[in-house]
Amino acid sequence: MLSHTLKYAYYPGCVAQGACRELHQSTIALTKALGIELIELKKAACCGSGTFKEDSQLLEDTVNARNIALAEQLNLPLLTHCSTCQGVIGHVDEHLKGCQKTNPAYVEQVNNLLQKEGCLPYRGTAEVKHILYALIKDYGLEEIQQRVTHKLTGLKCAAFYGCYLLRAQKSMPYEDPFQPEGMENVFRALGATPIYYRGRTQCCGWPLSSYATTQSFKMAGMHIQEALAAGADCMITPCPLCHLNLDSRQPEVEKVIGHKLGLPVLHLPQLIALALGISPKELGLERHIVSTKPVLEKLGILVSR
Known part of the structure; x- marks a missing residue:
């Protein structure tokens, strides 16, 4: 048995609460059965599914920096159950963490935009993880098998x-x-x-x-x-x-x-x-x-x- 309760900042995304409501429904049922605690990020925005960057990379980075910052505020990993959300938010997180080392002025630009909207700054302290890998790496396949x-x-x-x-x-x-x-x-x-x-x-x-x-x-x-x-x-x-x-x-x-x-x-x-x-x-x-x-x-x- 796990020695501690796993807890995540849950990013449900748009489709799982609309056209595929059964995904949100089954994610809640599964995590409850496994004893995993989810804190839903109800103030999170759509990740853009890769379309924001067609107009502006800065737009995509800023919107998703805000999503990540919501998880950082809770000091928790951000959990996705959508490959597209994972790909977009994970890519933004990877990009901004790289910019913290190579182009800090860009991260400052993103955070200035967040500040204008009254949002918390992106710090780069959270991990963005799809539920597949949360279950494999954090929970463990042997533990799942036992259940x-x-x-x-x-x-x-x-x-x-x-x-x-x-x-x-x-x-x-x-x-x-x-x-x-x-x-x-x-x-x-x-x-x-x-x-x-x-x-x-x-x-x-x-x-x-x-x-x-x-x-x-x-x-x-x-x-x-x-x-x-x-x-x-x-x-x-x-x-x-x-x-x-x-x-x-x-x-x-x-x-x-x-x-x-x-x-x-x-x-x-x-x-x-x-x-x-x-x-x-x-x-x-x-x-x-x-x-x-x-x-x-x-x-x-x-x-x-």
Whole structure:
């Protein structure tokens, strides 16, 4: 058992409280079951999902320096559960920490803008960490394994890391950004079988979806088809934007590629929580566009009629 309670400044982001409310719901359920304390940063702003810098790098840095400063005020790590949020905020944190050494005038410029809005300054004292790596590095896979009450034996899980989680920051201290094993190791700890396929570390196509919809859906369809061909029962993602393109838009993807897919796509906290015995309803699994019933039936959680 852990000798102390883990505590984080929780940055839920926008999508997990809107189109993917089940992600916020399942994150709260999972952390509560594991005894992890979350203090939600209710005054935090949208990270911009990488769009702010198209207009101004200073804008992106200042908005997210404020988000980080909110966690610093609590003297806690900033916890994300969205790869895009992690990539953007983590990159800003990495950039500003570098500037503290090489270009302190830039950090001062950012803090002056924060001060004008009555915000606390960025100090560079907090760590920005995705829940995947908080669970692996801080909580521990052995500890999670001990808490499993419903082993996911026989379930074949295809990880979809996407791009932001792995390659938005210059330094990836937790694993190889091109050959990651973090999610697969989580699957093994839960009793599930990892499925490997080519597209698991590639872009889901979401960033293209607003101006090149067909190309975006073709990308998503290719990844889903590859996972199905490799024998996957489901796809697991650590990013709600990936989830939107892979699950919510899967019926539209099917029309574009001309093939039926029907692959359930789960959020990472949902999968872990199922292994801890948390009910599908508490995890919002009924909210998915592609039915999760085949996954629940395979696990014996839902009996087919």
